[in-house]
Amino acid sequence: MIFLPYGRAFNEQALVNYIQATGRDYIIQGQQTCSFADHSKPQSLDYWLRQNYANNRDTKQAENSVLSDLVNTGLFTVVRRLRCPDKRTYCKGVRLI
Numbered sequence: 001m002i003f004l005p006y007g008r009a010f011n012e013q014a015l016v017n018y019i020q021a022t023g024r025d026y027i028i029q030g031q032q033t034c035s036f037a038d039h040s041k042p043q044s045l046d047y048w049l050r051q052n053y054a055n056n057r058d059t060k061q062a063e064n065s066v067l068s069d070l071v072n073t074g075l076f077t078v079v080r081r082l083r084c085p086d087k088r089t090y091c092k093g094v095r096l097i
Helices: 012-022 045-053 064-072
Strands: 026-028 076-083 090-096
Touching: 012 026, 012 045, 012 090, 026 045, 026 076, 064 076, 064 090
Parallel strands: none
Antiparallel strands: 026 090, 076 090
């Protein structure tokens, strides 16, 4: 289980399943300090966490501590240059091992 600093906990396998369903082997971090309605990266980890596990959707969820906890499961690695599927820029995120 991964515990969010501003939300509930989630099972890392749920994230693995979500990433695999996208057809990619990664997800960008996408953390933003904005309301959920104004989030500009709907294919990001931050958006997915807000949508599914946040106590308050208007609070950023994909903190660096969450990425560290994901890496500690042995299922993910942090990558600093992943293509954002929403903005087409390069972003930090996690890739499935």
